[in-house]
Amino acid sequence: MHKLYTFLKYTFITLWTVFIVAPFLWAISTSFKDFQSVNSKVTYIPWLDFEPTLEGWRVLVKSPARGGVDIVEPYFNSIFVTCTASLISIILGTLAAYALSRFTFKAGFVRNNDITFFFISQRIMPPIVLSIPFFIFLSTIGLLDSLLGLVVVYIVLLMPIAVWIMVDFFNRVPKELDETALIDGCNPYQAFYKVVLPNSIPGLIVAGMFCIIFGWIDFFFAFILTFTEVQLLPVKVVALNSSITPWWSLSASALISVAPLIIVAFVVERYLSKGNLSGALK
Amino acid sequence: MNFKHKFVFLFPGLFVLIGILIFPIIFTIRLSLSGWNSYTPEMNFIGITNYIRLFTDDPRFWESFFRLSFLSVTTVILQYVIGFALALMVWREIKFKRFFRVIFLIPMMTTPVIMTVIWRTFFHESLGPVNDLLGNIGVKPILWLSDPVIAKFTVIIVEVWQWTPFMFLLLLAGLLSLPKEPFLAAAIDGASPFRKFVYVTFPLMAPISIGAIIIRLIEASKIMDTVFVLTSGGPGTATETSSFYIYIKGLREFQMGYAATLSFTYLVIMIISLTIIAKVLTKLMIKE
Numbered sequence: 001m002h003k004l005y006t007f008l009k010y011t012f013i014t015l016w017t018v019f020i021v022a023p024f025l026w027a028i029s030t031s032f033k034d035f036q037s038v039n040s041k042v043t044y045i046p047w048l049d050f051e052p053t054l055e056g057w058r059v060l061v062k063s064p065a066r067g068g069v070d071i072v073e074p075y076f077n078s079i080f081v082t083c084t085a086s087l088i089s090i091i092l093g094t095l096a097a098y099a100l101s102r103f104t105f106k107a108g109f110v111r112n113n114d115i116t117f118f119f120i121s122q123r124i125m126p127p128i129v130l131s132i133p134f135f136i137f138l139s140t141i142g143l144l145d146s147l148l149g150l151v152v153v154y155i156v157l158l159m160p161i162a163v164w165i166m167v168d169f170f171n172r173v174p175k176e177l178d179e180t181a182l183i184d185g186c187n188p189y190q191a192f193y194k195v196v197l198p199n200s201i202p203g204l205i206v207a208g209m210f211c212i213i214f215g216w217i218d219f220f221f222a223f224i225l226t227f228t229e230v231q232l233l234p235v236k237v238v239a240l241n242s243s244i245t246p247w248w249s250l251s252a253s254a255l256i257s258v259a260p261l262i263i264v265a266f267v268v269e270r271y272l273s274k275g276n277l278s279g280a281l282k
Numbered sequence: 283m284n285f286k287h288k289f290v291f292l293f294p295g296l297f298v299l300i301g302i303l304i305f306p307i308i309f310t311i312r313l314s315l316s317g318w319n320s321y322t323p324e325m326n327f328i329g330i331t332n333y334i335r336l337f338t339d340d341p342r343f344w345e346s347f348f349r350l351s352f353l354s355v356t357t358v359i360l361q362y363v364i365g366f367a368l369a370l371m372v373w374r375e376i377k378f379k380r381f382f383r384v385i386f387l388i389p390m391m392t393t394p395v396i397m398t399v400i401w402r403t404f405f406h407e408s409l410g411p412v413n414d415l416l417g418n419i420g421v422k423p424i425l426w427l428s429d430p431v432i433a434k435f436t437v438i439i440v441e442v443w444q445w446t447p448f449m450f451l452l453l454l455a456g457l458l459s460l461p462k463e464p465f466l467a468a469a470i471d472g473a474s475p476f477r478k479f480v481y482v483t484f485p486l487m488a489p490i491s492i493g494a495i496i497i498r499l500i501e502a503s504k505i506m507d508t509v510f511v512l513t514s515g516g517p518g519t520a521t522e523t524s525s526f527y528i529y530i531k532g533l534r535e536f537q538m539g540y541a542a543t544l545s546f547t548y549l550v551i552m553i554i555s556l557t558i559i560a561k562v563l564t565k566l567m568i569k570e
Binding site for chain 2: 005009012013016017019020021022023026027030038039041042044092093095096098099100102103105115119122123124125126127128129130131132133134135136137152153155156159163188189192213216217219220224233234237238240241247250251254257258261262264265266268269272273
């Protein structure tokens with residue numbers, strides 16, 4: 001019985017791992033192919049099935065005028081928008097989360113939990129519902145097709161995540177900590193900045209990672225609110241997909257676009273194993 | 283503590299969020315009462331004409347909505363079952379535990395649209411590896427993207443691949459935070475692994491499960507990116523979801539007024555149904 005269970009367990013884990021890795025392996029293999037090895041028959045293993053070339057990867061750094069798919073600029077745009085919006089969301093979200101965790105608010109029937117829910121519930125909002133008014137709004141104030149406009153929109157996307165993670169985190173930081181600081185003569189801001197914040201670094205890292213993930217992987221807003229001036233990475237890659245870009249450079253650009261966040265997986269796992277995530281994600 | 287300080291902490295975030303959101307929502311409601319389209323791009327007032335059209339003369343929206351419900355409920359159930367199974371398997375000691383945990387997390391870190399670009403080549407009907415490998419064992423080529431029924435399942439496969447890791451992460455984080463005592467007690471009583479799961483693990487995990495399911499349902503109700511790249515809603519309208527339909531009406535046909543009507547209705551339905559689902563799940567899973 002126990003042996004059977006162990007066998008099934010490892011079988012399942014192995015199958016799932018294969019399922020997860022398969023598209024990556026396929027993309028890696030495809031990125032080294034040329035016309036012959038993509039279009040004649042399905043090939044898998046370099047050297048054995050086909051002769052690998054670096055053409056797919058070389059195209060990425062060439063300018064469009066010379067037949068390249070300039071991916072460098074969208075890359076930096078994506079990094080800029082994601083990081084700026086995450087930073088602003090974390091700062092505002094952390095302050096709000098601290099207030100919601102430490103003080104009581106009362107306004108009519110509205111209590112702390114309702115305010116927290118208001119923040120988090122913004123995730124329910126389907127992007128399409130926001131995109132049409134944002135489209136008109138940003139074009140009125142001239143921020144359509146600009147990085148700044150995207151940052152503003154991404155704050156709505158990311159702040160709920162920051163508040164969600166930080167409220168739970170602050171709830172687990174003992175209140176005695178700030179009370180001691182206040183007794184020692186700090187004002188509330190110093191207590192927050194000098195005592196609570198340094199003790200919340202794991203929470204801040206987790207919240208930061210989630211903001212970066214959900215900012216980096218967003219496609220829809222970037223797709224609707226930008227055209228030619230500013231392009232973010234996902235929009236660029238999808239645009240390649242609909243044009244006549246060959247599979248090898250398509251695979252190479254896709255791989256290079258998803259690569260940076262895979263490192264984040266390692267960081268998340270570390271925090272998970274140390275037990276820091278457990279409370280933060282409830 | 284001094285009264286005013288708490289507002290200094292709360293208000294920046296609250297006001298920024300309300301400031302960014304209040305305009306779009308009011309604007310959407312007002313827009314939904316107008317006949318704004320590419321011929322008359324102006325905020326006229328036509329009353330509830332758009333709403334009447336939606337409720338009496340637009341089966342395509344309702345079809346897309348039921349399709350969305352089917353897709354999101356199916357994917358979330360699959361994600362929950364697989365995610366829970368995976369989380370249980372790497373919860374306790376197992377060889378290469380950390381390696382598997384990282385592998386299981388990776389898909390959620392990758393951009394859905396970009397991975398879908400790869401999936402498209404993966405499921406390509408003549409040049410993709412899936413049909414080729416199946417062909418080797420004598421299966422006829424499957425029309426992954428151009429058969430109306432199979433295309434739905436292709437979308438489900440991709441969504442499950444993409445988002446099971448998120449479910450896995452939430453559930454594993456929950457498992458790791460459980461108290462040790464109930465498990466010790468069960469071990470002393472000599473409970474079998476199956477009984478341990480049914481009587482100890484699952485009940486303890488119920489609140490976390492509900493949270494995870496609701497979070498995933500919220501995210502799944504926005505399924506759009508995958509469909510957009512994988513099938514563009516096709517073949518025909520076979521994989522068109524509500525968001526995608528609203529996108530077509532609003533930003534391709536420029537019937538802004540009508541699209542706003544659809545958006546607002548969709549939002550209201552979403553909020554109501556998610557609230558009901560949350561209530562029902564809580565009743566079902568937490569037995570007092």
